[in-house]
Amino acid sequence: MISKIICFLVLFLFQTGWSQHGERTILKGRIISNTNDLEGVYVINAQTEAMVNTTTDGYFSIMAKSGDTLIFSSIQFKENRVLLTPENFSDLNFTVKLNLLIHQLQEVIIKRYDNINSVALGIVPSGQKSYTPAERKLQTATALNPTANAGTMAGGSISADPIFNFFSGRTAMLKKEVAVEKKEFFIRLLENMFTLDHFVDRLKIPVEYVKGFEYYVVENESFTKILNSKNKTSTEFLLGELAVKYKEIIACEAK
Structure with missing residues (x-):
């Protein structure tokens, strides 16, 4: 009787073990990492070559059994191989840690190509004057174009646009725009060279x-000539002299 019971137990354990190792079931798990981009990682069963992809949250389901090896592969992660054990199938929180793949650059070389510009490439003729937007508008409004009406009159004629612009006041307006543009340019240059604290603490100008x-x-x-030369020492010296005069003007206005 005892021998029959022992044989039954042995047979039962053998069938259970064979079932665990012989039949594949669905294994559910999740990958984790130091990033939130967990979607699209390949999970491959090395034995069956079955392949699935992880979801947005890193979850996956794949047919496997104890003894199978799962391969986790992706562009952004280092490859990881996991040998499955019976405990993995009973673990409701089966997780696999993946490490980010960092591509480290050995050397970065930054080269300056100061000699490559529109003139060197032949886009703009050499020696041509460059204009700011306001200067370009003024040049267009005041330039006489002797070929303006060459297609309608023999020998061509001079465009009347500059004359109309002069009498309408548009030329004067454009000249003011050029003057304002230059002032704004010099102010930006001045503010890039000196901080607000320099004006307040050093020159004692009220904020x-x-x-x-x-x-x-x-x-x-x-002052603008020296400022445009970007000589900070000379600019600072003249700026100090002008600050004295400006504070005198402020004091007179306050009386």
């Missing part, structure tokens, strides 16, 4: 008068 002081100094032609 509410700093912007007015900037317009005051760019009206000075001698």
